[in-house]
Amino acid sequence: MTVLQATSYKPKALVFAGYGLNCEEETKFAFDRAGAEAEIVHINDLIEKPELLNDFQIAAMPGGFSYGDDLGSGRAYGLRVKNHLQRELSKFLQRDTLMIGICNGFQILTAAGILPGALLDNSGARYVDRWVDVRVTGDSPWLFGLESLMLPIAHGEGRYHLPKQELKTLREEGRIALKYEKGEVSKHLDLQANPNGSIENIAGITGCRGRVLGLMPHPERAQFFTQLPHWPFLKQQYQRSGREIPKDGPGLAVFKNAVKYFV
Amino acid sequence: MAVRIGVRKTVPDSRASAKLAHFRTLGLSKKPSDVAIVDCYVIDASISASGVRKIAEALINPLVETVEVNSISAPGKFSHAIEIGFHPGVTDNVGNTCREMICDLLKAKFKTGEAVYSSKIYFVSGVSDKDAKTIADSLHNPLIERARVLSYQQYEKEGGFGALVPKVKLPKPEAPLKIDLEVSDDELVAIGKLGILGRDGKRRGPLALDLLYMKAIREHFRTLKRKPTDIELETLAQTWSEHCKHTILSSPLDEIKEGLFKTYIKGATEYVRTKKGEKDICVSVFKDNSGAIAFDDEYLVTHKVETHNSPSALDPFGGAITGIVGVNRDALGFGLGARPIANTYGFCLADPKDKREFWRDKDRTQKMLSSRRIMDGVIEGVRAGGNQSGIPTPHGFLSFDPRYRGKPLVFVGTLGLIPRERNGRKLYEKEAQPGDFIVMLGGRVGADGIHGATFSSEAIDAGSPATAVQIGDPITQKKFTDAIVREARNLGLYTSITDNGAGGLSSSVGEMAKESGGCQVDLDKVPLKYPGLAPWQIWISESQERMTLAVPPKKWQEFDVLMKKRGVEATVIGKFTQTGKCIVTSGGKKMVDISLEFLHEGLPVRELHTKKPVRLTPQPVPESRDIKKDLLELMARPSIASRAFIADQYDHEVQASSVIKPLQGSGRVHGDAAVVKPVLTSERGVVVADALFPTYSDLDTYAMAASSIDSALRAAVVAGADPNKIALLDNFCWCSSFDEARLYELKRAAKACFDAAVAYEAPFVSGKDSMFNDFKGYDDKGPVAISVPPTLLATAISVVDDVLNTVSIDFKQAGDRLYLLGETNDELGGSEFSQMRGERENVSYGGNVPQVSFDANKKIYAAYADANAKGYIASGISVGRGGLAVAFAKSCMAGMLGAEINLGEIPGNAKSLSQKLFSETQGRILLSVAAGKSETFEKSLAGLPYKRIGIVLSGKKITIANGKMITITLAELLQAYRSMFAGF
CATH class of the missing domain: 3.90.650.10 (PurM-like C-terminal domain)
Structure with missing residues (x-):
């Protein structure tokens, strides 16, 4: 396990849980590996004690299947956030904090009105699990120094949509953070770049001057080398050229960036 | 009055485009030109107009959706409107979530009987009345759903569909009966086969108790000098069912007095464990809901593979989702609760191009679903169950044979992970204590799934009960799974836990009562989905997403508070005792009073005999005349061809554990094994592989079983497993298991299991059997019977030290x-x-x-x-x-x-x-x-x-x-x- 050089300060990350969110453990683990101190908090515990938020610098809405996507992905959980935590979260974001919404978490952030837009059914009208390449196209502490990433997606409703005018504004403000592109992994697997028909190939957007990132791909599912779909091939390449086989996957950088923002 | 709210997309709707494309494949007289979908919620509750407005606003994202209340206007011109909704009592997850959302939004509570019902309206353009009917047929399964078709004119005239409320209305339940068993053998057979005769003159559905069993029950109650109650008879039927007691594999067979299971399966495991001594990898075998082997010093890995064949034949989606979510509970019900870490699937089906049509009844009113509908449905069911539960599905297979047309085989497996210990307590052992509360956790009880266990022990025919069909609710289960494995388990809040699956409370409580030595249940305490259930129905209902726990009284308050905080319903329904009896009361009256001994050990021994079948020795296949053509044709055979479309829609990356994935290499080709890395801090991995060769059964079931095990084990080794550290699981799916020739084949297969396990020193750690995979019905000419080929699914699991070496x-x-x-x-x-x-x-x-x-x-x-x-x-x-x-x-x-x-x-x-x-x-x-x-x-x-x-x-x-x-x-x-x- 690679952990950043120990510093005296570890930013604290709150990872939401409950009602069918299901990526909280691996998201917490990615933060911990990156040098943060992450804690999984059930939304009901936070509703009961919203002041808990004061202790955290980072809030993460992880992936999952909250409420089974029953009323549309992220809607029911987003409403629960809005009904009970709107004020507290806006207070949280007024501080110099970071927030990330991954997959279902991104859908929840849009449903709660924290990020703009909608995530519609994939163009193929079916759930898709695959790897994609994304190009970094916007400024965000989460993406500092990164140009592109190989990450997996797994969702039924990931087609980002925003009306033309708003989209133009979003673009001009540099808030389109990630775009699907045909890169290493899509080429290797011979898959098209855009997995869901997202408008302008959008995979992620930001809010609060880049401090809030919402994205459909899962960086926490790319935190180990052995998660890459072509790792057995890459392993042979590394071995035959006498190079050391890496431990980390490309997604870990996102979490390391969050930690770097505070240390 | 009920209110209908309709939500429609204002941007292109890919679901509608996909439906349009699908309708165009249905062979309609004229291809439809357009489809629009409106998601509807019928709210049957007293809510103010401003409340309704608030709900309507909450249900949409105004950027992409619009909402209407009551009058649902069509998006422009259409020829037909088709509404699909559930029948009363069928699990409606969307409706339930909507209700929960409304309660949270309006800070209000629904009164008993108030509910939200979901449905969808499809506005289809450019089709005839007849075609609209065909489209409606393709959109619903009449066993669980209703369809209503209105032409444009009718829709306009009637002002839409109105707000139909599919509320469950049950007649007042019949008072419990005392059953007279001092009747003719014919009547005993009728009770056993068709069910107890109610006061209304109708049989209540199969008990699957044959004459031998009925007579043993009569004898028992003679000694007690009283008649059994209906609920006692139902309890015995559940407990003694083939599904629960595995009577075929347990009975003496020819010279094998201890039965095939004890001799060949468990026997092999005992032999191997003794031989391996300190190198034994088994920790808990054949005594719990899953089998467990060592993962490392801290954790165990569990595995269980189940089948859900009969329900999947009738409602493929419901059968498969219930199957996968059900086997997840075999992980959760292992020890004090293992966390599910991976799902596996296997579907044995008829070719989706197989156009044969069958009916369950002579009058040809109950048509079997097409092979394509069954295939689509089971694939979707496992997808919904697995993905929504946040459990990766890294591996599975499809296998095709025309003989799976009558009953498909739907295999579903779940690997689990459990710490060996917490706070000095072994988590892989459990024991309900006398005085512990019996606690039912999770969903409520309805009429769904009644006679599921006895039904799956019978062949499918016209009498197969539709109530045996259920739909899973993965989110309810996810909520209590998290609450159990993350919190309650580690806090030591209960002493035992098991799954409520086949047989419902009667099975789970009956089983756990063995641990303490008795139980006392008050059925009036059991929370119901709707009123009107008779006591026997409550006791045997297989309503999904429930666990039964033993909670010590001094821990109850802490347990209850925790569950409430997690949005999980927990109810005390009785207590465990040491009276040696299973006592069940309702309305203050004793309904069941059976000794545990009779309940669990009272079933009579049935000696089974085998007869070697006469086999033809057909000629071997001749040489290929064109190798290239034959190889290309083989690659396209459904059992070999790429099923990437399944891997692509089953989440196999969740939990961040994926190592060897379902599709491998640049060309995305299926392997025979998958590897997951279930503990984030450990480099260790779990290899899972499986194999089956049902076509070999036509020649020799010994070769069939030996090849299945050899191939499963080999696939695990090839992926990186140590051949000295492999554990096996067996799943027998047989047919006509009272036929002596089939029993001969079974005996051969079981012997192969023993020989293979002993030779490879690979112990069986868990297994399951399903012995009556037969269909009896009608085609357009007359009666037909289709039996599956004798099938053994062999599964191999193994722990590897470093996933990098896979x-x-x-x-x-x-x-x-x-x-x-x-x-x-x-x-x-x-x-x-x-x-x-x-x-x-x-x-x-x-x-x-x-x-x-x-x-x-x-x-x-x-x-x-x-x-x-x-x-x-x-x-x-x-x-x-x-x-x-x-x-x-x-x-x-x-x-x-x-x-x-x-x-x-x-x-x-x-x-x-x-x-x-x-x-x-x-x-x-x-x-x-x-x-x-x-x-x-x-x-x-x-x-x-x-x-x-x-x-x-x-x-x-x-x-x-x-x-x-x-x-x-x-x-x-x-x-x-x-x-x-x-x-x-």
Whole structure:
């Protein structure tokens, strides 16, 4: 396990849980590996004690299947956030904090009105699990120094949509953070770049001057080398050229960036 | 009054486009020109107008959706409106979530009986009345759903569909009956087969108790000098069902007095565990909901594979989702609760192109779903259940045979992970204590799933109860799973836990009562979905997403508070005792008073006998006349072809554990094993592999079972497992199991299980059987009976020390050397090649079925594992269905690399090229090694049957040399491989 050089300060990350969110453990683990101190908090515990938020610098809405996507992905959980935590979260974001919404978490952030837009059914009208390449196209502490990433997606409703005018504004403000592109992994697997028909190939957007990132791909599912779909091939390449086989996957950088923002 | 709210997209709706494309494949007289979908919520609750407005606003994202209340206007012109909704009482997850959302939004509570019901309206343009009916048929399953079709004119005239409320209205339940068993044998048979005769003159549904069992019950109650109550009889039927007691595998059979299970399955495990001594990997076998082996010093891995065949035949989606979510509870119900870490699936189906039509009844009113509908439904069910539960599905298979048309086999498996200890307490052991509260956790009880256990122990026919069908609710289960494995378990808040599956409370409480020595249940305490259930129904209902726990009274408050905080319902329904009795009361009256001894040990011993079937010895399949054509056709066979469309829609990355994925290499080809890394801080992995060869059963079930186990184990080894650390699971899916010839075949298969497990020193740790996979019904000519081929699914699991040493199937680099380990014999009997030729030529071919040489294979597997540990292996694939040619083609396609092989001299007695390429001789592995390592690798194989057969090339074609040269391009192979399910 690679952990950043120990510093005296570890930013604290709150990872939401409950009602069918299901990526909280691996998201917490990615933060911990990156040098943060992450804690999984059930939304009901936070509703009961919203002041808990004061202790955290980072809030993460992880992936999952909250409420089974029953009323549309992220809607029911987003409403629960809005009904009970709107004020507290806006207070949280007024501080110099970071927030990330991954997959279902991104859908929840849009449903709660924290990020703009909608995530519609994939163009193929079916759930898709695959790897994609994304190009970094916007400024965000989460993406500092990164140009592109190989990450997996797994969702039924990931087609980002925003009306033309708003989209133009979003673009001009540099808030389109990630775009699907045909890169290493899509080429290797011979898959098209855009997995869901997202408008302008959008995979992620930001809010609060880049401090809030919402994205459909899962960086926490790319935190180990052995998660890459072509790792057995890459392993042979590394071995035959006498190079050391890496431990980390490309997604870990996102979490390391969050930690770097505070240390 | 009920209110209807309708939500419609204002931007292009991809769901509607997909439906339109689907409708256009239905063979309508005129293709529909447009489809629009409106999601509807009928709210049957007293809510103010402003409340309704608030709800409507909450249900949409105004950027992309619009909402209407009550009058749902169509999006422009349409020819027909079709509404699909559930029948009363069918689990409506969307409706339930909407209710929960409303309660949160309005800070209000729904009164008893108030609810939200979801439905969808499809506005279809440009079709005739008849076509609209066909479309409606394609959109719903009449067993669980209702469809209403209105033409444009009708819709306008009637102002839409109104707000139909599918509320459950049950007649006042019948008072409990005392059943007179002092009746004729014919009447006893009728009670057992068709059910208890109610006061309304109707039978209540199958008990699946035959005359022998009915007489034993009569005898027991004679000694008690009283008549049994209806609920007692139902309890015994559930507990004694084949589904729960596995009577076929437990009964004395010929000279095997202890029964097949004890002698051959458990017997093998006991032998292996003793032999291995300190190297034994088993921790908990055959006594819990799953079997468990060691993962490391801290954790255990559990596994269980179940089937859910009968329900899936009637409602494929509901059957499959209930199956997968149900087997998840076998992990959660292991010890004090294991966390599910991976799901597996396997569907044995008829070809989706199979157009045969069948009915369950003589009058042909109850039509069986088409083979395509069954396939689509089961795939969707496992997707919904697995994805929503946040459990990865890294592995599965499809297997096709026309005999799966009557009853499909739906295999679902769940691996679990559990710490060995917490706070000084062993988590893999449990024991309800006298005085502990009996707590029901999770969903509520309704009429769903009544007679599920007894139903699955019977053949499907017209009397099959529709209430046996259920729909799973993965989110309710996810909520309590998290609350149990993350919190309550580690806090030590309960002493025992088990799943409420087949037989409902009667089974789960009855089983746990064995731990304490008795139980006392008050059915009035059981929370119900709706009023009107009779006590016997509450007791045996199989309503899903429930666990039963034993909670010590002093822990109850803490437990209850925790569950409430997690949005989980928990109810005390009684207590565990040590009276030796199972007591159930309702309305203050005792309804059940049976001794545990009679309940669990009272079923009479039935001696079974076998008779060797007379088998024809058909001629072996003739030589291929065109190897290239035959190989390409094999690649497109449904049991071999790419099912990437399934892997792509099953989340296999969640939990961040994926290592060897369902699709491997650049060409995205299926392997036979998957590897997951379930503990984030550990480099250890779990390998899971499975195999089955049902077509071999026509020739010899011993060979069938031996090959299944050998192949499953080999696939695990090839992926990187240590052959000394493999555990097995058996799933028997048999047919007509009272037929002596079928029993003979069963005995042969069970003997093979024993021989294989003992030879490989691989213990069985869990298993399941389903013995009556028969369909009795009608086709357009008359009565038909279809039985599945005797099927054994063998599963192998193993723990590897470092996932970095696991192996994928794809060739890695041009210049790598190719090796074939093991002998290739003249064994085309039962092979995919033989099946294919047989179907093409309308002949039933025989020939030599593969014979497994356990001792020879064991050496090969050890040598492979050793070579892998030394880092020699660049790729490995188990030679299985389709033979060497298919394995070779798969590794080439996966690596997107060409290769050349020469089969002039390979070990074994295969002579002709067809035999060498398509024989399914077991024990073989095809692998590649970097050129620089080939010499040392070969030295490590001294004395073993192997051959360097070729080399990996950069050109995109394969060449097979054996006298003459056969060349096929990768493009041709991939095209064939991906053609079968293109468009699925």
